Amino acid sequence: MRKGGPFNLSSHRLDPLIDGIFAVALTVLVLEVKVPELKNPSSARELLDAVGASLPLVIAYFVSFALLGMFWVWHHGLKDKIKRIDGALLFCTLTFLALVCFFPFAAAVFGRYMIYGNVVCLLVYLPLVGLILALQLLYFYLAMRRGLILDEVTPQEAMTTHRRNLYSLAIFLFSCTPAALIVGLSLALICFVCGGLLVYAGIRHRSR
Structure with a gap:
């Protein structure tokens, strides 16, 4: 019989939700990188210029993909040390996933406007990364304080x-x-x- 309140879950119960959200976010990232539309499709110069104009978006895509991949590995590494999820950890996890869902938007803003030196794109992108890191820290700290770490750890x-x-x-x-x-x-x-x-x-x- 499950002990505790309604939010006491096995840590593995959230795996499908976590993996699914990360899979969607990683896929949506690339949607901002559009195929260039050319006035003269036979012009190599025009295509080269159009691809060059898309380079900031491509860079933002690869940087963001790497960050999301790192967050996914990191979160699973922390979660695998936890025996169950209570209400506080569930709240941290859902907030973490909400920020992950927002990541494609921040990546698109960063990629589209960083080339113009618009500092607002940094104010969207960097705080989001910082909040995700802070939530990972809080998630494991709460697990330690609430006695939710696996006995073998x-x-x-x-x-x-x-x-x-x-x-x-x-x-x-x-x-x-x-x-x-x-x-x-x-x-x-x-x-x-x-x-x-x-x-x-x-x-x-x-x-x-």
Whole structure:
């Protein structure tokens, strides 16, 4: 008989939903890359120029595909260390999947407008990546605090995974600092300080 409330699920119950959403998001990414329409279909120069104009979208597609693939592998790696999903972890998972569904839109905005130097495309794309990383961190942290880690996963292994999550978000924030300068010095300082705090938290956990 299942223990707990209505949201206590086996961690594997969500696998079809997670894999399905990632499959759709990865497929939708490429839809923004359109076949060029030419005034003169026999013109090699015109086709070359049109393909060159689509290059930012192609770059955004491959970068976004790689990121989504990494998030999929990472999430399954975390989930496989968890014995069941309670209400809090279910909320984290659904929010994570909602952000994944939004990723093709952010990738399209980034690919279409980055070539013009429009900083708004960064304000759409980078915060989305940061939120996904933060949710992964929160997801595993809640699992640790709520005693939902598998018995065969040692406390040291769980803590190592948690530190990696902290450092991953910290590295992202440090890498965003130059981009944040485009918006303002205050935002760049916030990114840098938050990254430093995450590194400090990881070091503190390591010393325990």
